[in-house]
Amino acid sequence: xxxxxxxxxxxxxxxxxxxxxxxxxxxxxxxxxxxxxxxxxxxxxxxxxxxxxxxxxxxxxxxxxxxxxxxxxxxxxxxxxxxxxxxxxxxxxxxxxxxxxxxxxxxxxxxxxxxxxxxxxxxxxxxxxxxxxxxxxxxxxxxxxxxxxxxxxxxxxxxxxxxxxxxxxxxxxxxxxxxxxxxxxxxxxxxxxxxxxxxxxxxxxxxxxxxxxxxxxxxxxxxxxxxxxxxxxxxxxxxxxxxxxxxxxxxxxxxxxxxxxxxxxxxxxxxxxxxxxxxxxxxxxxxxxxxxxxxxxxxxxxxxxxxxxxxxxxxxxxxxxxxxxxxxxxxxxxxxxxxxxxxxxxxxxxxxxxxxx
Numbered sequence: 001x002x003x004x005x006x007x008x009x010x011x012x013x014x015x016x017x018x019x020x021x022x023x024x025x026x027x028x029x030x031x032x033x034x035x036x037x038x039x040x041x042x043x044x045x046x047x048x049x050x051x052x053x054x055x056x057x058x059x060x061x062x063x064x065x066x067x068x069x070x071x072x073x074x075x076x077x078x079x080x081x082x083x084x085x086x087x088x089x090x091x092x093x094x095x096x097x098x099x100x101x102x103x104x105x106x107x108x109x110x111x112x113x114x115x116x117x118x119x120x121x122x123x124x125x126x127x128x129x130x131x132x133x134x135x136x137x138x139x140x141x142x143x144x145x146x147x148x149x150x151x152x153x154x155x156x157x158x159x160x161x162x163x164x165x166x167x168x169x170x171x172x173x174x175x176x177x178x179x180x181x182x183x184x185x186x187x188x189x190x191x192x193x194x195x196x197x198x199x200x201x202x203x204x205x206x207x208x209x210x211x212x213x214x215x216x217x218x219x220x221x222x223x224x225x226x227x228x229x230x231x232x233x234x235x236x237x238x239x240x241x242x243x244x245x246x247x248x249x250x251x252x253x254x255x256x257x258x259x260x261x262x263x264x265x266x267x268x269x270x271x272x273x274x275x276x277x278x279x280x281x282x283x284x285x286x287x288x289x290x291x292x293x294x295x296x297x298x299x300x301x302x303x304x305x306x307x308x309x310x311x312x313x314x315x316x317x318x319x320x321x322x323x324x325x326x327x328x329x330x331x332x333x334x335x336x337x338x339x340x341x342x343x344x345x346x347x348x349x350x351x352x353x354x355x356x357x
Contacts, residue, residue: 079156080113082126083141083179088253091182095224098190098197103178112139112179114152121152141181148211151202155179155189165191168217170198184252185227199223227252232352234258236266237343246322249352256330256347256354257318260290263333263356267341279326283340290336292319292326297336306339308332330354 085108094102172194232249318329
């Protein structure tokens with residue numbers, strides 16, 4: 001590349017930077033490439049806002065100069081990993097016993113990759129038919145969570161991960177890498193290292209213009225303690241009925257999993273199974289029927305269906321049969337309690353205690 005052309009490209013970079021600052025460049029997508037030594041500008045309507053376009057533009061300028069001074073003969077590496085968007089139950093099954101099998105149950109599986117000298121991230125939705133592909137400066141996990149190239153270069157590069165682990169006192173060969181995404185839990189890199197599991201949480205650095213991440217490393221047991229489901233204590237009208245019952249506290253989702261039959265029997269109700277999906281509750285001479293298949297709770301006398309979801313139809317109703325009892329999430333249990341009694345359900349997340357009284 002001639003000295004005069006280098007001077008030209010640098011001059012153009014300064015001009016375009018000035019255009020960004022005065023509000024012209026955000027209306028365009030600028031592609032600067034060193035491979036053919038060209039600079040192209042075209043209109044764009046893909047960026048969500050002016051600030052993202054400014055950030056994207058500067059990133060491309062940086063990439064351009066990185067490519068300009070890339071030593072001859074040094075080939076860019078392909079960094080890649082697979083992203084798994086897990087449901088709540090799949091996530092907890094996975095962290096209790098990390099295995100690729102549970103990851104295959106994900107709602108969405110996406111392969112992300114990029115060349116080390118490029119700012120463009122390629123994505124492929126692997127569990128969609130046909131496979132959907134695309135390429136952009138970022139990949140959006142949610143409305144507020146973006147994957148930038150630096151994360152792909154870190155999580156998709158075995159050498160970079162092994163260096164990070166070594167700096168944190170973990171030595172070994174990485175057998176498997178996956179990025180996990182679940183609501184209410186930080187985006188997490190799962191690493192299988194010599195058959196042992198480690199987890200790196202990934203959180204955006206603060207500040208609107210910040211594009212980097214903060215990383216925190218956990219071994220398996222510490223990660224489960226922080227983000228998994230913990231054993232809890234259930235107090236009903238002052239009596240501890242935890243022994244022999246399934247009582248769990250979900251820190252991430254800020255709820256508890258509680259035994260319906262044991263709870264209402266402690267309150268003096270007559271509770272019995274009608275079939276393997278339906279329970280009858282008789283309390284204060286009134287009968288109610290909980291149908292888990294239809295997600296309905298019916299006042300038999302008044303023939304009234306009591307909604308088991310929050311106002312507006314949103315919420316999460318959890319039903320699972322354990323030790324012949326029906327396990328409910330605390331929001332659903334609270335709806336039933338309010339309908340039948342004047343009692344309140346409170347959860348102390350520090351002491352891992354649920355109190356109904």
